[in-house]
Amino acid sequence: MKLDELALDALTELFNLGVGQAASAFSQIAGDTVQLTVPRVRIMTHGELSHYLGEGGTTAVSAVRQRYSGAINSEAVLMFPAERGLQLVQMMVGGELPLDQLAEMEQEALSEIGNILLNSVMASVADALQIQLDGSLPTVELSHVDSVLNGQHEAGGAVLMIDIQFEVAAREVKGLLAFLLDVASQDALEQLIARFVAGA
Amino acid sequence: MTLTDAPFTDAGVPMTEGAGSVPWPLVALVHLQAGILILDAAGKVVFVNEWFLKRCGMAADALVGHQLTEVFDRPATASFARRLALSQKTGFPAMLSHSLHAPPLPLYMPHLIGHAAAILSQSVHIIPMGKWTAQRHDQAYTLVQVTDVTPTVRRESLLRTRADEMELMARVDALTGIGNRRAFSESLDTEVRAAMRTGTPLGLLMMDIDYFKPYNDHYGHPAGDRCLREVATMLQRVVRRPRDRLARYGGEEFVVLLPGTPVDGVLEVGREVIEQMRKLRLPHLARQGGDIVTLSVGAASIVPKHIDEAGTLLRKADDALYEAKAAGRDRLCYAPTVKTDPSVV
Amino acid sequence: MTHSVLIVDDSRVSRMMIKARMQAVHPDWTYLEAGSGDEALTMVAAGAPDYLTMDMNMPGLTGFEAAEQIRAIAPSVYMVMLTANIQESSRAKSEAMNLKFVQKPITDASIKQVLDHFTAAA
Numbered sequence: 001m002k003l004d005e006l007a008l009d010a011l012t013e014l015f016n017l018g019v020g021q022a023a024s025a026f027s028q029i030a031g032d033t034v035q036l037t038v039p040r041v042r043i044m045t046h047g048e049l050s051h052y053l054g055e056g057g058t059t060a061v062s063a064v065r066q067r068y069s070g071a072i073n074s075e076a077v078l079m080f081p082a083e084r085g086l087q088l089v090q091m092m093v094g095g096e097l098p099l100d101q102l103a104e105m106e107q108e109a110l111s112e113i114g115n116i117l118l119n120s121v122m123a124s125v126a127d128a129l130q131i132q133l134d135g136s137l138p139t140v141e142l143s144h145v146d147s148v149l150n151g152q153h154e155a156g157g158a159v160l161m162i163d164i165q166f167e168v169a170a171r172e173v174k175g176l177l178a179f180l181l182d183v184a185s186q187d188a189l190e191q192l193i194a195r196f197v198a199g200a
Numbered sequence: 201m202t203l204t205d206a207p208f209t210d211a212g213v214p215m216t217e218g219a220g221s222v223p224w225p226l227v228a229l230v231h232l233q234a235g236i237l238i239l240d241a242a243g244k245v246v247f248v249n250e251w252f253l254k255r256c257g258m259a260a261d262a263l264v265g266h267q268l269t270e271v272f273d274r275p276a277t278a279s280f281a282r283r284l285a286l287s288q289k290t291g292f293p294a295m296l297s298h299s300l301h302a303p304p305l306p307l308y309m310p311h312l313i314g315h316a317a318a319i320l321s322q323s324v325h326i327i328p329m330g331k332w333t334a335q336r337h338d339q340a341y342t343l344v345q346v347t348d349v350t351p352t353v354r355r356e357s358l359l360r361t362r363a364d365e366m367e368l369m370a371r372v373d374a375l376t377g378i379g380n381r382r383a384f385s386e387s388l389d390t391e392v393r394a395a396m397r398t399g400t401p402l403g404l405l406m407m408d409i410d411y412f413k414p415y416n417d418h419y420g421h422p423a424g425d426r427c428l429r430e431v432a433t434m435l436q437r438v439v440r441r442p443r444d445r446l447a448r449y450g451g452e453e454f455v456v457l458l459p460g461t462p463v464d465g466v467l468e469v470g471r472e473v474i475e476q477m478r479k480l481r482l483p484h485l486a487r488q489g490g491d492i493v494t495l496s497v498g499a500a501s502i503v504p505k506h507i508d509e510a511g512t513l514l515r516k517a518d519d520a521l522y523e524a525k526a527a528g529r530d531r532l533c534y535a536p537t538v539k540t541d542p543s544v545v
Numbered sequence: 546m547t548h549s550v551l552i553v554d555d556s557r558v559s560r561m562m563i564k565a566r567m568q569a570v571h572p573d574w575t576y577l578e579a580g581s582g583d584e585a586l587t588m589v590a591a592g593a594p595d596y597l598t599m600d601m602n603m604p605g606l607t608g609f610e611a612a613e614q615i616r617a618i619a620p621s622v623y624m625v626m627l628t629a630n631i632q633e634s635s636r637a638k639s640e641a642m643n644l645k646f647v648q649k650p651i652t653d654a655s656i657k658q659v660l661d662h663f664t665a666a667a
Contacts, residue, residue, distance in 0.1 A: 010558040016602070017649055020629035025286075028279065029300050033634045037602075092300060108297035108323065115295055123290040128650060134330060135292035197558060 001043055001158040001186045007193045011125075012041045015162060018124030022117045026166075030092045035167040036117075042161045049149060049159050062086075062106070063141045063148040064114025068122055071131035071192070072185045076122065077148060078114040078164075080175040085110050088175075091168040111138045117164075117177070129192040149178060158186045235307065235346035238329075241339040243267050243284065252346065255320065256306055257313030268344070272306045274314075280304035280324065287326045288342060296324040298349045305346060321353045322346050373448040375425055376432035384447035384455055391445070391459050392510045395503065403458035403466035403501040406517040407435075407473060410494045410529040411487035412452035418486035427482060427493060428452065434476050438469065455517075463501045463534065470499045470532040478530070494530035496521060548663075549575040553585040553611065554600040554627075559651060563598060563627065566656040582606025586614055593619035596663045601628035601635060612644060625659050627651070 003011065019036045026034035044052060062085030064078045080088060089109040115138040126133045141148055149159075162177040181189065229236055235252035237245055245263045253260060256272065263271055269281040279301050287294040296304050298321045305322060312318035327343040371383035379387070395402040409415070409431060416424040428448075435454060439446045445457040458466055474497060482493040498521025502513050516535065524533035550567060552560050560578045568576065577594060579585035583605055585597070597615070601608035612624055626639055629649040639646040645662040647655055 006558060009556050013556040013559050016556075017629040020602075020631060020649075024631050024633075025282075027632055027634075028282070033632055089299070109299045112295050112297040112300055115293075119286075119290060119292040119294065123292065124650070126290075132291070135290075137293045137295065137325065137327070197561075 001181070001190060003043060003190065003193065006197050007190070008041065008043070010193055010197050011160070012038075014125050014128050015041055015121055017128075018121035019117070019164070021124065022120035025116050025120070026092065026113070026168075030168055032169055034092075037165045037167070038162055040162075044159045044161055046157055046159065049161075052161075059145050061143065061145050061148060062110055063143070064110055064118070064138050065141060065148070066115065066118045066138050067136040068133045070126075070133040071129075072133065072188050073182055074122075074185060075180040076118045077178045077180070078117055078175060079145065079148060079178070080110075080173065082142065084173045084175065087171070088113065088166055088173045091166070091171055091173065107140045107142075111140050114138050114140075121177070129196055131192065149180070157182045234348075235305075235344075237268065237344040237346075239268055239284075239342045239344060241288070241341070243269060243288070243342075245271070246341065252307070254310045255308055255313075255348075257308070274306040276306075277302060277304045284326055284342070284344075287328055288340075291328050291330070291340070293325065293327045295326065296322075298323050298353060307346065307348070320348045321350045323349045373432075376429050376448055378432050378436065378454075379445065379447035381447060381449055384445065384449060384457070387445040387447070387457055388510050388514075389507070391443075391457055392504050392507055392513070394459065396505065396507070399503060400460045401462040401501045401503045402513060403461035403463070403469075403499070404513050404517040405456045405458070405466060405470050405473065406449070406498040406500075406514075406521045407454045407456075407495050408497075408521055408525070409452040410496055410525075411484065414486040415484055415493070430480060430482060431477070431493075431495070434480060435473065438472050438476055458501075461501060463499070463536075466499045466501045467532065467534055470497045470534075473497055474530065474532055489528065490530065496524040496529045497532045498522070498524055499532060499534040547573050547575065548596060549577065549594040550596045550598070550663075551577045551579060551585060551588060551594040551622075552598050553579045553582065553603075553608075554598070555580055555603040556600075559600065559649075562651045563656065566651065566653055567660065569653075570656070570660060582608065582611030582614075585611055586618075589615050589619050589622065593622050595623065597622050597624045598627040598659060599624055601626055601630040609638060609642065612642065623663055625662050627655070627659055 016038055019038050023034050023036040026036070060082040061079045062082055063080075066076050068074045068076060086106050089106050092109065092113065118138070119135060122133060122135065158181050160179040160181070164175050164177050166173045166175070229249045232249060232251055235255065236247070236249040237252060238247040240246050245266055245268050248260055248263050253263075256263075258272075269276045269284065280296060283294045283296055303319050303322050304324050307320045307322060308315060309318040309320070323346070325343075325345040325347075327345065329341045329343055371380060371386075372378070373380040391402055394400075409427070412424070412427075415427060419427075431454065432446075432448065435446055435456065439456050441458075443459045447455050449455045456469070458469060461469075474495060477495045478492065480493070483491065484493045485491055498517045498519065500513055500516035500520055502509060502516070504510070504513070520533045520535040523535050524531050527533065548571070552563050554560050554563070557580070560580075564576045564578070567574065575594075577588060579588050581603055585599075586606075588594075589597075599608045599612055603611075606614075608626055608628065612626070615622060615624065625645045625647055626635075627647050627649060628635075631648050636646055647658045647662070649655065
């Protein structure tokens with residue numbers, strides 16, 4: 001996918017907007033300020049993704065996945081290295097319960113965390129680009145990075161990758177947000193962003 | 201409600217297709233073991249199923265036509281209201297997990313409506329019914345699905361308690377009630393790391409009951425067990441500082457880890473242990489060199505620079521214990537000159 | 546009467562959008578841009594604008610830090626925080642610093658709010 005500097009800037013702003021909304025929702029759950037930082041959006045081809053994952057491809061992760069369809073079709077995934085997912089839930093729940101006691105709550109809680117974040121980002125993008133999207137309910141997967149991301153994808157498709165950091169009460173958890181787009185959606189997104197930037 | 205294909209007049213506004221009858225499979229909603237609500241674009245209840253009505257203790261006509269977030273005496277939570285509003289705005293489905301929220305809706309066990317202790321743990325899904333409903337009807341409707349996860353939560357709680365108990369059992373010596381070897385290994389690791397960080401000495405005493413096998417052979421195993429318990433009890437009296445770690449290391453072997461304790465402190469504790477063991481005056485006629493149960497004790501203390509030195513500490517104490525045995529038992533030995541490399545003897 | 550506005554945001558697209566919408570209402574005003582808190586400080590030191598919009602989350606100096614420092618050197622500049630960061634803690638901090646706060650996204654409506662704050666200050 002080709003996005004010039006301005007288009008990438010615009011996409012980053014939209015992601016930041018969405019992430020800001022999500023941070024507010026998380027703060028309400030945690031009862032404490034949750035900061036979310038999104039340094040930048042990277043675009044990769046699926047080939048580059050496999051290469052990028054090459055070293056980390058077998059890392060065990062907790063992943064939350066949702067599909068979006070409409071003007072753009074995308075598979076959106078929020079991933080944490082396995083034990084970090086638990087830590088994040090612990091941070092949200094108020095941190096007194098030991099990690100192993102949280103294990104049973106983890107899946108459902110992570111499901112909700114992923115749902116909030118992915119929806120906030122996609123709503124921000126859809127709003128700004130003036131398109132309508134349908135979203136699915138979240139599913140949780142506890143497996144490895146390469147199986148989560150390489151499950152189903154089209155050669156030539158693109159991946160938008162965002163490193164994301166959650167910070168609650170001076171504790172941090174880093175995760176990854178990935179949006180997988182097929183070729184048609186990639187083209188559609190390029191055009192929509194170009195239109196958005198031109199309108200600015 | 202009978203299984204006819206009449207519309208749902210007693211469960212809310214009839215959802216009719218064509219002239220006045222509903223496809224009979226929808227009757228399944230009456231029997232569904234989960235709560236189903238359908239809200240209109242303004243958040244007013246348009247349909248509510250039996251399961252839900254039974255657990256909020258209200259009749260359909262008290263709910264239908266009213267704002268879900270305002271109709272209850274104990275109102276729906278603010279989180280629920282916010283999440284519903286957001287879902288209606290974005291058109292994306294949302295969920296409230298039981299672990300991150302207080303119960304969103306006032307649902308109780310059917311015979312205990314209103315009792316705070318009987319409120320159901322809930323998993324709530326908010327599902328916009330999409331463009332399909334907006335096209336066929338005049339507006340977009342939202343489905344709210346509620347699952348009672350109280351049994352799950354209860355089970356999780358039970359499992360957790362059992363897990364805690366098993367955890368405890370795995371670290372406790374069943375016979376004496378003090379820590380077992382596994383607990384000790386973990387403590388050793390922790391304390392070596394702490395000593396590394398703080399640059400403080402870590403002391404160790406290794407204690408072995410003298411002539412224990414002959415004791416068992418002569419007095420029998422139950423007596424042997426009693427003896428072990430007595431020794432453990434005595435050691436618990438002597439080893440009193442909060443950070444000290446006492447454990448049964450083997451059949452007749454005990455260890456105690458003494459954080460922040462240099463050699464002279466370790467020797468002081470070691471001497472006390474020997475003294476107190478003698479004072480117990482447990483008869484032992486099947487031994488040489490005495491007629492009571494005594495201990496041989498090896499002492500060591502190091503300031504570790506590397507985690508591998510846990511092994512060094514153990515070896516030093518063990519070698520000192522060996523010296524104590526070789527020198528005649530019922531004594532304390534400290535062997536500073538013991539070589540740390542086991543291959544060099 | 547013409548005024549000058551300094552738009553501070555690390556996103557070029559955001560600056561473009563803010564400027565475009567403000568220009569639509571006030572085509573005669575002068576518009577300046579800064580991509581960071583530091584750059585904004587430099588520009589204000591060289592010549593204070595009448596009005597200023599500030600994003601909160603920027604690399605380097607945060608919006609609050611920059612706002613504080615600008616106030617110290619040019620107290621007459623009227624500032625509005627225009628930002629995606631909508632948390633209670635941020636709002637409270639804005640209030641404590643007596644700074645107006647408008648939430649992104651950048652739309653005609655949100656820009657109108659910003660402009661209303663500016664003109665109310667006059």
